[in-house]
Amino acid sequence: MNLYVIYPEITVSILALLLTVFDLLLPSRETRRSLGYTALLVLSVLAASLFWQYHITASPYFYQNMFYYDNYAIFFKQLFLLAVILTILFSLRYTESIKYKSEFYSMLLFALAGMMILASANDFLTMFIGLELMTISFYALTGFSMNDKKSSEAAIKYLIIGSLSTAVMLYGISLIYGTAHSFSFSAINGNPDIFSLLSIAGMMMIISAMFFKMSVIPFHMWSPDTYEGAPTPVTALLAMGSKAAAISVFMRILFAAFWPAADYFLPILSVFAAVCMIGGNIAAMRQKNIKRMLAYSSIAQAGYMLVGICAASLQGIKGVLFYAFLYILANAGAFAVLTVVEFYKKGTNYDDFAGLSQSSPLLAMVMAVSLLSMAGIPPTAGFAGKLYLFMAAVEHGYLWLAFVGFIMSMLSVYYYLKVVRVMYSDILDPVNINISSSLRTAILISMTATVLFGIWPQYLSVLTNLAAVTFLK
Amino acid sequence: MIIGITHFLIISAALFCIGLYGILIKRNLFSILMCIELMLNAVNINLAAFNYFLPMPDLSGQVMILFSVAVAAAEVAVGLALIFRVYRDFRTVNIDKLNSMKG
Numbered sequence: 001m002n003l004y005v006i007y008p009e010i011t012v013s014i015l016a017l018l019l020t021v022f023d024l025l026l027p028s029r030e031t032r033r034s035l036g037y038t039a040l041l042v043l044s045v046l047a048a049s050l051f052w053q054y055h056i057t058a059s060p061y062f063y064q065n066m067f068y069y070d071n072y073a074i075f076f077k078q079l080f081l082l083a084v085i086l087t088i089l090f091s092l093r094y095t096e097s098i099k100y101k102s103e104f105y106s107m108l109l110f111a112l113a114g115m116m117i118l119a120s121a122n123d124f125l126t127m128f129i130g131l132e133l134m135t136i137s138f139y140a141l142t143g144f145s146m147n148d149k150k151s152s153e154a155a156i157k158y159l160i161i162g163s164l165s166t167a168v169m170l171y172g173i174s175l176i177y178g179t180a181h182s183f184s185f186s187a188i189n190g191n192p193d194i195f196s197l198l199s200i201a202g203m204m205m206i207i208s209a210m211f212f213k214m215s216v217i218p219f220h221m222w223s224p225d226t227y228e229g230a231p232t233p234v235t236a237l238l239a240m241g242s243k244a245a246a247i248s249v250f251m252r253i254l255f256a257a258f259w260p261a262a263d264y265f266l267p268i269l270s271v272f273a274a275v276c277m278i279g280g281n282i283a284a285m286r287q288k289n290i291k292r293m294l295a296y297s298s299i300a301q302a303g304y305m306l307v308g309i310c311a312a313s314l315q316g317i318k319g320v321l322f323y324a325f326l327y328i329l330a331n332a333g334a335f336a337v338l339t340v341v342e343f344y345k346k347g348t349n350y351d352d353f354a355g356l357s358q359s360s361p362l363l364a365m366v367m368a369v370s371l372l373s374m375a376g377i378p379p380t381a382g383f384a385g386k387l388y389l390f391m392a393a394v395e396h397g398y399l400w401l402a403f404v405g406f407i408m409s410m411l412s413v414y415y416y417l418k419v420v421r422v423m424y425s426d427i428l429d430p431v432n433i434n435i436s437s438s439l440r441t442a443i444l445i446s447m448t449a450t451v452l453f454g455i456w457p458q459y460l461s462v463l464t465n466l467a468a469v470t471f472l473k
Numbered sequence: 474m475i476i477g478i479t480h481f482l483i484i485s486a487a488l489f490c491i492g493l494y495g496i497l498i499k500r501n502l503f504s505i506l507m508c509i510e511l512m513l514n515a516v517n518i519n520l521a522a523f524n525y526f527l528p529m530p531d532l533s534g535q536v537m538i539l540f541s542v543a544v545a546a547a548e549v550a551v552g553l554a555l556i557f558r559v560y561r562d563f564r565t566v567n568i569d570k571l572n573s574m575k576g
Contacts, residue, residue, distance in 0.1 A: 124537075125533070125536070125537055125540065128537075128540065128541070128544070129540060129544075132544045132547070132548075136544075136547050136548060136551055139548075139551045139552075139555065140551055143554075143555050143558060146558075149562045149563065149573060150573055150574060152555065152558040152559050152561075152562050152563075153559065153562075153563075153571045153573060153574065154574070155555050155558070156502065156552075156555045156556065156558075156559050156568075156571065157571070159548075159551065159552050159555055160496070160502075160505055160509070160568075163509045163513075163548050163552070164493075164496060164509065164512075166513075166544075166548070167489075167492070167509060167512035167513050167515075167516065168512075170513065170516040170541060171489055171512070171515065171516050171519065173516075173537075174516050174519035174520045174523065174534075174537075175519070177520065177523055177533075177534055177537070178519070178523040178527065181527060181528070181529055181530065182530070182533065183533055183537065224574075225574045228574050229574060
């Protein structure tokens with residue numbers, strides 16, 4: 001037994017349990033901010049310590065091939081840590097307003113532990129546990145606004161669709177188990193019966209359940225409602241962490257377990273990617289609520305990442321990792337601004353953003369930079385990310401897919417810039433907005449990183465290269 | 474007649490389909506939760522049958538059943554809590570009445 005390799009998961013789980021105990025020990029009139037700061041401190045140290053875990057030598061498997069600790073997993077663990085750190089930073093004020101404060105933090109941390117397990121999963125058992133730990137925590141988090149009807153509606157819809165997809169995935173896993181006689185990804189990869197009917201049915205079920213989790217278009221119907229109804233910090237983490245975690249494990253399943261079938265599957269995946277980009281962007285144009293608009297835009301972003309997976313090359317994987325990183329940064333900025341606006345205006349429609357540049361220039365600037373990064377306008381990191389993705393697709397012969405992606409990102413500029421126009425031109429009752437220092441830290445981190453990685457993408461691409469090389473071996 | 478693996482697989486497929494059909498046509502949230510349970514239990518039968526009848530190197534299928542039962546219980550616990558919240562907020566457990574968000 002080597003417990004050292006799961007130290008991030010152990011730390012996060014213990015922290016989650018300790019926070020609930022600390023909450024009981026604190027006098028009830030004290031604020032619960034100290035819990036948030038404790039979590040932030042521990043998670044930041046953990047994220048920094050993971051930099052020393054990158055290695056050039058061959059990555060070892062642990063616990064009878066169930067757990068794989070390679071650079072790819074370490075990169076995604078850091079990504080999820082960053083997403084949760086940013087979420088806690090901008091949700092400190094929201095947490096003050098809810099009844100169950102320590103439970104909110106520990107649910108966030110349990111979801112984080114689930115995502116980290118998912119990133120290292122090398123066995124369907126590990127993957128199932130990680131996925132359920134993450135999803136069940138998210139069901140609870142989605143229903144956290146006790147005085148909001150929409151929150152409970154969103155949570156129950158998410159629960160029904162989520163557990164339906166879990167059941168479908170488990171059934172698929174059981175069929176695969178019947179043909180491969182093992183849950184291990186490497187055993188499934190070497191299975192001589194991988195093209196038997198049972199195995200093909202199993203693969204299709206697992207992949208369609210993964211599409212549910214990634215909210216790829218024909219399986220996306222839960223995501224706009226859930227994103228709109230959930231409390232805004234939770235929506236942010238759903239968009240950032242849950243989607244990145246699903247992408248990370250989807251790539252692992254596709255390239256480590258179903259690799260012999262990938263040649264037949266990748267052309268189908270490219271169709272899903274195209275449908276996702278077209279549908280997500282067109283539906284986003286029609287939205288009046290910015291939270292819902294961001295939900296549809298995140299569907300389109302998942303489509304862009306699928307383009308990189310279709311390429312199935314070093315360039316493609318690198319592009320997906322790069323894009324996932326800056327997607328988290330851009331979403332953190334946009335949702336942080338959304339949290340403040342919702343707090344002051346009690347709504348997230350387009351008119352609630354009117355005149356934001358007057359009442360708070362910093363917020364308006366961060367929102368503009370984040371949205372431009374999502375649209376892929378040159379000085380921001382989104383441009384570099386899309387460039388990597390589409391170049392990889394063209395090199396692999398998917399010229400039409402890159403073309404669809406290019407047209408769709410041009411169309412997406414329309415609804416992103418509509419927000420910017422409302423913020424900078426319309427002037428309606430400017431309210432006095434003051435920003436807490438923790439939120440300012442979060443938005444400054446996201447904005448600076450977005451701009452800096454846009455100008456010097458090579459620093460981030462060193463890291464993504466390291467992760468992608470060991471992933472494909 | 475000898476009961477073999479096929480019979481178990483047919484029963485489990487039937488249970489899975491009944492559960493799926495129930496989720497699609499039932500409007501009561503409790504019934505939907507029960508149908509989800511049915512689907513998850515179909516998987517357990519499948520895993521146990523494969524583990525018993527096929528030459529497996531280990532008992533990993535049965536281990537998976539333990540985890541799947543535990544996860545199903547956790548899911549139902551959260552699900553019931555959420556249904557109570559929905560009932561408190563909307564005074565109904567009919568899923569068609571939960572339509573405050575559109576678009």
